[in-house]
Amino acid sequence: MIIDNIIVITVAIILITYLSINYVKKYAPVNLFLIAICAFSLGIYLPVVFYNVYLRIRYQIPLGIGLFVLPSVFAILQYNNITFGKNLLFKRAEKCYNDQKYTKCINYLQKLMVKEGRNSKVLFLLAKCYYAIKEHTQAKEYLYEVIDKDEYDFNAYFLLGNILEDEKDIDSAIDMYQKALDMEPTCYDAYEALGILLADQGKYSDAEKLYKKAVEFHAESYELLYNLAMIQLELGKTEEAEKNLEFTLVINPDIPEAIYSLGNIKLLKGNYNEALSLYSEITKSETYGLKAYYKIAIIYVTKNEFDKAISVIEYLINEDRNYIDMIENEFVFNAMRSKIDVLIRNIKQADQQIIIKQQEEIDALKKNRKNWFGREKEETQNTQESVLYTDIDMTRTGFRAEDIKNQ
Numbered sequence: 384m385i386i387d388n389i390i391v392i393t394v395a396i397i398l399i400t401y402l403s404i405n406y407v408k409k410y411a412p413v414n415l416f417l418i419a420i421c422a423f424s425l426g427i428y429l430p431v432v433f434y435n436v437y438l439r440i441r442y443q444i445p446l447g448i449g450l451f452v453l454p455s456v457f458a459i460l461q462y463n464n465i466t467f468g469k470n471l472l473f474k475r476a477e478k479c480y481n482d483q484k485y486t487k488c489i490n491y492l493q494k495l496m497v498k499e500g501r502n503s504k505v506l507f508l509l510a511k512c513y514y515a516i517k518e519h520t521q522a523k524e525y526l527y528e529v530i531d532k533d534e535y536d537f538n539a540y541f542l543l544g545n546i547l548e549d550e551k552d553i554d555s556a557i558d559m560y561q562k563a564l565d566m567e568p569t570c571y572d573a574y575e576a577l578g579i580l581l582a583d584q585g586k587y588s589d590a591e592k593l594y595k596k597a598v599e600f601h602a603e604s605y606e607l608l609y610n611l612a613m614i615q616l617e618l619g620k621t622e623e624a625e626k627n628l629e630f631t632l633v634i635n636p637d638i639p640e641a642i643y644s645l646g647n648i649k650l651l652k653g654n655y656n657e658a659l660s661l662y663s664e665i666t667k668s669e670t671y672g673l674k675a676y677y678k679i680a681i682i683y684v685t686k687n688e689f690d691k692a693i694s695v696i697e698y699l700i701n702e703d704r705n706y707i708d709m710i711e712n713e714f715v716f717n718a719m720r721s722k723i724d725v726l727i728r729n730i731k732q733a734d735q736q737i738i739i740k741q742q743e744e745i746d747a748l749k750k751n752r753k754n755w756f757g758r759e760k761e762e763t764q765n766t767q768e769s770v771l772y773t774d775i776d777m778t779r780t781g782f783r784a785e786d787i788k789n790q
Contacts, residue, residue, distance in 0.1 A: 424449035537566035
């Protein structure tokens with residue numbers, strides 16, 4: 384009986400040890416649960432043996448399952464490299480990637496490859512990690528391996544395009560983005576990236592065709608609509624650009640650049656009230672606020688509302704002196720040039736007075752420093768060792784003049 388109990392306890396300890404080692408080696412989270420069950424069952428079994436307590440069958444069965452059956456089944460499965468933990472391990476790696484813990488993610492994935500082999504899913508996430516830490520060569524190697532395993536993996540082509548674009552190999556990047564779209568015609572990111580590259584190369588007609596096709600698949604995308612409108616403006620298709628900008632603002636009314644561009648079209652067409660309304664919406668924008676005020680001033684001058692125009696111009700110049708040159712060179716403002724010239728002259732004179740005053744303050748400060756920290760040479764020679772001068776010497780040197788003489 385004693386030998387049986389020793390065997391039971393020994394087997395339980397071996398199972399716990401084996402499951403613990405496998406947890407470390409293979410990152411099988413289910414083992415933690417199994418180890419806890421086995422340890423709990425062993426914790427019950429030991430006092431039963433020690434105090435020679437009799438257990439009924441209904442208690443012995445669950446104790447035996449927890450002590451032997453479950454741990455043994457999973458130990459055998461893991462010994463044959465069959466585990467239920469690989470998906471959990473991959474999810475853990477994905478979480479590390481999302482948390483920008485790329486080195487830790489790479490470690491998880493390399494462990495998973497040793498255990499499960501080099502599948503496309505793991506290789507692609509590895510490539511993303513290496514791309515994130517700017518190890519482009521390593522990332523490309525994994526991506527080419529992904530494509531070798533699955534030539535229709537559009538995500539691999541897209542990421543290759545990103546890497547090649549970063550490396551300034553634009554033609555190759557365009558080819559990769561196009562391949563991604565060939566494999567997956569709805570790939571939003573590939574449309575956006577490819578359209579930008581085509582536009583940068585001045586291929587506006589190609590970019591317009593691409594964005595039109597993209598909008599067919601992603602009609603809800605205000606980014607694509609806005610990009611399409613900008614391309615159409617480059618091509619001189621003002622009417623189409625206007626419609627697409629209006630669609631853009633229906634989807635998302637809070638896009639300052641779209642509002643400003645649409646306002647420019649309305650201004651160009653002579654729809655001053657509509658343009659004024661649009662510009663007024665973005666006067667608080669950090670990027671487009673002053674630009675909007677400049678256009679508003681032009682509208683007021685065009686409508687002969689000179690008092691409103693001069694007020695806006697004064698605000699503009701006070702906010703940013705760079706607008707002085709723009710206003711002086713703008714033909715539209717010739718209708719009220721005399722008023723503007725007086726305003727600009729007064730502002731320039733005020734600026735000059737401020738500069739003069741600041742220089743006077745600087746000069747005064749320099750003079751005060753000179754009087755405090757030193758004396759003119761002739762003053763030093765003729766000055767008697769008065770109490771005041773002796774004190775000043777102390778502040779300058781740390782010793783009184785008479786102390787210096789005595790040294």
